[in-house]
Amino acid sequence: xxxxxxxxxxxxxxxxxxxxxxxxxxxxxxxxxxxxxxxxxxxxxxxxxxxxxxxxxxxxxxxxxxxxxxxxxxxxxxxxxxxxxxxxxxxxxxxxxxxxxxxxxxxxxxxxxxxxxxxxxxxxxxxxxxxxxxxxxxxxxxxxxxxxxxxxxxxxxxxxxxxxxxxxxxxxxxxxxxxxxxxxxxxxxxxxxxxxxxxxxxxxxxxxxxxxxxxxxxxxxxxxxxxxxxxxxxxxxxxxxxxxxxxxxxxxxxxxxxx
Numbered sequence: 001x002x003x004x005x006x007x008x009x010x011x012x013x014x015x016x017x018x019x020x021x022x023x024x025x026x027x028x029x030x031x032x033x034x035x036x037x038x039x040x041x042x043x044x045x046x047x048x049x050x051x052x053x054x055x056x057x058x059x060x061x062x063x064x065x066x067x068x069x070x071x072x073x074x075x076x077x078x079x080x081x082x083x084x085x086x087x088x089x090x091x092x093x094x095x096x097x098x099x100x101x102x103x104x105x106x107x108x109x110x111x112x113x114x115x116x117x118x119x120x121x122x123x124x125x126x127x128x129x130x131x132x133x134x135x136x137x138x139x140x141x142x143x144x145x146x147x148x149x150x151x152x153x154x155x156x157x158x159x160x161x162x163x164x165x166x167x168x169x170x171x172x173x174x175x176x177x178x179x180x181x182x183x184x185x186x187x188x189x190x191x192x193x194x195x196x197x198x199x200x201x202x203x204x205x206x207x208x209x210x211x212x213x214x215x216x217x218x219x220x221x222x223x224x225x226x227x228x229x230x231x232x233x234x235x236x237x238x239x240x241x242x243x244x245x246x247x248x249x250x251x252x253x254x255x256x257x258x259x
Contacts, residue, residue, distance in 0.1 A: 040052075040053055040059060040105075041053075041247040041248070041250075041251065041252040043245070043252055045184070045210065045215050046170070046171060046184030046212070046213060047170070047184075048060065048062065048169070048170075048171065049061060049062065050215075052208055052245060052247040052252065053101070053247060054247045054248060054249070055097060055101070055220065056068075056069070056206050056217060056218040056219065056220045057101050057105075057220060058186070058208075058215075058217055059105055059107070062169075063108070063109055063168070063169070064106070064107050064108040064109065065107055065108070065109040065110070065111060065168075066101060066102065066105055066107035066109070066110045066111070067110075067111045067112075067113065067173070067186060067217065068098065068101075068110070068111070068112050068113065068116075068217070068220045069112070069113040069114070069115075069187070069188025069189070069216075069217035069218065069219060069220060070113070070114070070115045070116075070148070070188045070189065070191055070217075070218075070219035070220060070221055070224055071094050071098070071112060071115070071116045071117070071219075071220055071221045072090070072094070072115055072116075072117070072219070072221035072223060072224050073090075073091045073094060073095075073116060073117045073122050073123070073126060073134075073221070074090075074091050074117060074119070074122040074123075074125045074126060075090055075091075075221070075223045075224075089222075090221070090222045090223035091126055091127075091130055091222075092127075092130055093222035093223075094220070094221045094222045094223075095130055095133055095134060097220065097222070098137065098220075099133065099137065102137060102141070107141065108141065108142060109141065109142045109143075109144070110137070110138075110141045110142070110143045110144070110160075111144050111146065111166075111168075111173055112143075112144070112145050112146060113146050113148070113173060113174070113175055113186065113187060113188040113189075113217060114145075114146045114147055114148025114149070114151070114174070114175025114176070114187075114188055114189065115148035115149065115151055115175065115188065115189065116145055116148070116151055116157075117151040117154060117157075119151065120151050120152065120153050120154040121154070122151065122154070123154065123157055123158040126158070131158060134158045134159070135158050135159045137159075138157075138158060138159030138160040139159055143159065143160030143161070144160060144161050144162075144163060144166065145157045145160050145161065145162045145163070146163055146164065146165060146166065146173060146174060146175055147162060147163070147164055147175065148175035148176070148188070148189060149175065149176070149189070167183070170183075170184060171183075171184050171185065171186055172184065172185040172186070173185075173186050173187075174186075174187050175187060175188055175189050176188075176189040176190075176237070177189070177190075177214050177216055177237040177238060179236060179237050179238070179239075182213065183213070184213045184214075184215075185213065185214050185215070186215050186217065187214070187215070187216050187217070188216065188217045188218075188219065189216070190209070190216055190227050190231075190233065190234050190237070191206075191218060191219035191224050191225060191226040191227050192206070192207050192208070192209045192216055192218055192226060192227060192228075192229050192234060192244065193205065193206050193207060193218070193226030193227065193228060193229065194206075194207040194228075194229050194244045194246055194255055195228055195229075196255070204226070205246050206218035206219065206226060207229060207244040207245055207246045207255075208244070208245040208246075208247075209229055209234060209238055209242050209243070209244055209245070209257070210238075210242060210243050210245050211238050211239060211241055211242045211243075214237070214238045214242070216234070216237070216238065229242075229244045229255075229257055230257060234257075235257060238257075240257055240258045241257075241258075242256075242257045243255060243256055243257065244256075244257060
């Protein structure tokens with residue numbers, strides 16, 4: 001599960017699996033968020049200076065843009081509608097993490113790269129308090145929802161603009177990587193995770209996947225799981241020349257996909 005801060009709140013900064021907690025999440029203090037997520041690790045991609053955070057967020061300083069992938073709001077309630085009961089706190093936990101990132105980084109723009117809701121009616125199912133908090137965020141920023149396979153056709157996105165994809169300063173922003181598009185691209189969809197064995201113990205961390213022209217973000221949502229970076233679908237999307245990028249507090253670890 002995620003590490004607990006001194007205030008008892010949960011932080012996603014180490015990139016480990018987020019537990020399906022049986023108790024409501026506590027608020028995340030922005031100052032403590034930055035202490036736990038103090039690694040905004042800068043790196044270059046397609047001529048742009050970006051910064052990766054251990055919780056899976058991406059920051060674009062030149063645009064003061066926060067970029068998030070695969071929030072999957074209201075995933076637990078979607079499963080509940082089919083009789084599979086999960087703790088109903090995933091949206092609150094994800095929203096608290098988004099609020100902490102926004103408070104700490106002070107972005108002007110926020111881009112969500114698809115599957116922000118687990119289905120197209122996800123915003124309508126958000127509890128009133130969480131929906132109000134999300135609408136406050138979208139009203140205070142230039143907020144853009146890029147649609148994904150889960151939330152395509154959503155009619156009520158809780159504020160903000162809804163588009164299929166965008167080209168921003170030479171970078172394509174879309175939900176799923178297009179292996180046939182040579183343009184530099186930011187995407188999500190695959191929820192990439194790096195799994196390595198250290199001293200006989202299997203360790204799993206969320207990670208970015210990068211080539212010279214493609215950057216896949218990990219899932220930011222609290223209830224999302226992950227796909228191994230060596231999975232054929234990820235390799236198909238980016239090729240075997242890609243790297244798994246694991247941001248830590250003070251450095252960026254790189255692992256070749258072909259290893």
